[in-house]
Amino acid sequence: MKKILEVNNLKKELENFRLDKLDFSLEEGCITGFIGTNGSGKTTAIKTILGLYPKDDGKISFFGKDMEKNESFIKNRVGIVLDEGYFYEEMTLKEMKSVIAPAYTDWDESIFLKYIKRFDLNINQKIATLSKGMRMKFAITLALSHHADLLIMDEPTSGLDPLIRNELMEILLNFMEEEGKSVFFSTHITSDLEKVADRLILIDKGRIIFNEGKDELLDRHFLVKGDSRLINEHTRPLFLRLNETAFGFEGITDKRLIVQEQMKDIVFERPSIEQVMLAYVREE
Ligand SMILES: Nc1ncnc2c1ncn2[C@@H]1O[C@H](COP(=O)(O)OP(=O)(O)OP(=O)(O)O)[C@@H](O)[C@H]1O
Secondary structure, eight states: OOOEEEEEHHHHHHTEEEEEEEEEEEEETTTEEEEEOOOSHHHHHHHTTSSSOOOOOOEEEEEEEEEOOOOHHHHEEEEEEEOOOOTTTTTTTHHHHHHGGOTTOOOOOOHHHHHHTTTTTTTTSSSGGOOOOHHHHHHHHHHTOOOOSSSESSEEEEEEEEEEEHHHHHHHHHHSTTTEEEEEEEEEEOOOOOOOOEEEEEEEETTTHHHHEHHHHHHHHHEEEEEEOOOOOTTGOSSEEEEEEOEEEEESOOOOOHHHHOOOOOOEEEOOHHHHHHHHHHOO
16 A cells, blocks of 8 residues: 655654654554543654644655655645634635635645535634634644545534534545545544544654554554452453553453453453553553
């Protein structure tokens, strides 16, 4: 499969935080969820990849082209949604659109108007008067209106109600129906990814912890439930994360066969993305 984005050895140092040698690539035709808890480095990684923060080291290429030498070609083909949309507050949506649209060679007014309608936005409303969710919908509309091949979105579902979040997931699935499209989006609402993601990348404290197909990841981890008396010095290390109460234990393991051998009367269930994510996130 074609590589849409390649990030090699990316480093970025902020005052109290460091992105540590990020290495990953995105393949064409995939929706990749970029997950991690608050402050894990998702926004910093996305902004550095997009060149909004200067990188300290590493190489970034989109569509096989070096980011630094092909910025305008790349920006044309990438639809971007950032969590704090960069808009002029005094403008109406229509005026803001007129500023942004000429930057894209493939701007499509009919798509723009289609999403304005679908998201129930008023093009004559001032940006300053939009709610957080409406701002996000406007940013998503702009990103979808220039025939981008790759959508990069930072927390696009934050501030959206469950109904609109669900609609956005449908929109992403529709977007993927056309050949050659890819989506990369960060979120800490991992339930949004259960239905749509093909791959998941977990970042924690500025480092990538896993980068794997969603189904493979969920197929090789198990949520185990049973009596707390089964937990002892031999069984405890079999779990990546373990919660014990007076009533029983719940743990995430990637060693199903050994657990099955050593513990009787337990139940195996398929974990959620959130449960697997939390199993890998180191606590302070
Ligand atoms: N401009 C900046 N200057 C200094 N430190 C920063 C800057 N931006 C972010 N940080 C720090 O970098 C760390 C990672 O923040 P970042 O916003 O990338 O995390 P995140 O995973 O996107 O979190 P969230 O889910 O809360 O949005 C945090 O400790 C944050 O305080």
